[in-house]
Amino acid sequence: MFTIIGGDGREYGPVTAEQVRAWIAAGRATLDTKARRDREVEWRRLGDFAEFGTPATPLAHDTPASVPPPSDYRAYAADLIARAAKIDVISCFERSWELLKSDFWGIVGVTTVVLLVTLVASVIPVLKWFVTFFLSGVFYGGLYAFYLKKLRGHTATLGDAFSGFSVAFIPLALATAVTYALVALGFVLLILPGIYLAVAYSFALLLIVDKKLPFWDALEVSRRVITAQWWRVFFLLILGAIIGAAGVLALFVGLFITMPIAIGAVTVAYERLCNPPPRA
Template sequence: MYKIIGADQKEYGPVSADQINAWILEGRANGQTLAQAVGSTEWRALSLFPEFATVLAAKRPAPPPLGSADPETTADAVLERGVQVNVGECLGRAWSLLTSNFGLFLGASLLLALIQLGLEFFVPILGGFAYFVMFGALYGGYCMIILKRVRGEHSGVGDLFTGFSQDFVQFMLAGVVISVLTTIGKICCVIPGIYLAVAWKFSLVLVADRHLEFWPAMESSRRVITRYWFQLFGILVVAYLPLVLFMGYSLFHMFTVLFPVVINGGGRFDFSEMIRLTKGFLPLWIIQQLIEFLTLPFATAAVVYAYEDLFGTRPAKAA
């Protein structure tokens, strides 16, 4: 007998193995559904129970062509599956995954933040450039830590650095090109920049998971997410809501401080005064980095669940 966690994050059971097999065949459960054998205290993905392996293998749909260099082929294979992305389900599953892997995810986020701050503070100019180059590999490794846990596989903080031992050039190019083009898009017109930032959200995961080259990964991500753009945008807005609200407050605060200085200057620009006031914004920047550090695991997990629903080899919905 077993208990399981449904897509609504509620506990069901005890139920028999035959009942769970029936749910798998109906598409109400899958390999990522969490289950607990009666008498045990451990919750595990159904894919880790050998007694469900046969039914899971029979139910599993054909995955998109692995490692295809043609982004159109990869994207079309995903879109033909007709999978739906449910914002609430992605967020709910991400929260459950985060609470059961809190130490690992927060530890990986902390290490990522320390690398960034260490390079930018202790290696002026060159450190910032180094992190800019390494970001793709680091974030790709971070995504794989979470993706492995989504699939019920083992992962550790050391996986953060897997991008340095394989596909580093592709990670680097993807990270750099995405950063540069989205920044240009935001400068020229805000809307294209926001569209691209969301549309390329699967790029580094595709490099890490499917070992695509950077441009096919970016194009595959863009083509697929364009159909589900508003769902992914909704996931990101909700997951990063504390950060979005604080950034809005920070911009308003900076405007109220700097605008009177410009207006009251009588047309003269007092550079030294502006520098003095800008230094006062350092606490805001530190708080913003802290909020980003705390929201990153949840947001990334939600995006990874959406990725797995679309590009993975399992149905989107659990029981």
């Protein structure tokens, strides 16, 4: 039996070696993930244990048995809701700060490049509306993919931050356009439905780049999962906006630090709600 330290900094286990191998195959753990054997106190790399030193070739059926394939988004969302613990908003920001410190200039640099490219593209008259209502989600989807890799302890590069254009362009663009349309309609309908949907769709881009869900399935899974903890996610987004505003007040220089923290916190919250540990 083994206990591991997940990408969110929490301990998961004790579980069997087979379950750990399933997590490795699903990309939720790596050979560098810290772990300890039952009744042992020393934390070591998973790769240092004989059971995981030579991982088997990942197969499609190696995903944890308790996680249904995302073909039925309703059942998939219900399973995530049943397994996810209540998120601690402050700990999401603490974990994001730890992530930023682990590769400060790399994360700040990549985030700055993506945001600047998005900003420049959005002010070009012929591209302005297309970028706003379609391409912004493609840019941010790639950026979230970069943060997910960093959070999970994988190697991530600038190319990963623009991977939305190569791996999920159409779903990301459609999710962005539909989100804008539905949120705008919600604001017309007494404002509150718009606020609800703006928060509820926060994980849609992450679900597309991480789970490869179709755009509508991603929107619905995000809405259902977040609705179960809507106020917590709302508070997380508000706190992120406040932190971002503080960066703007610091002569915009602080924005290069506060934006990665805010984006990282959303990514941590996604990881805890949409990648919860399997049932015992």
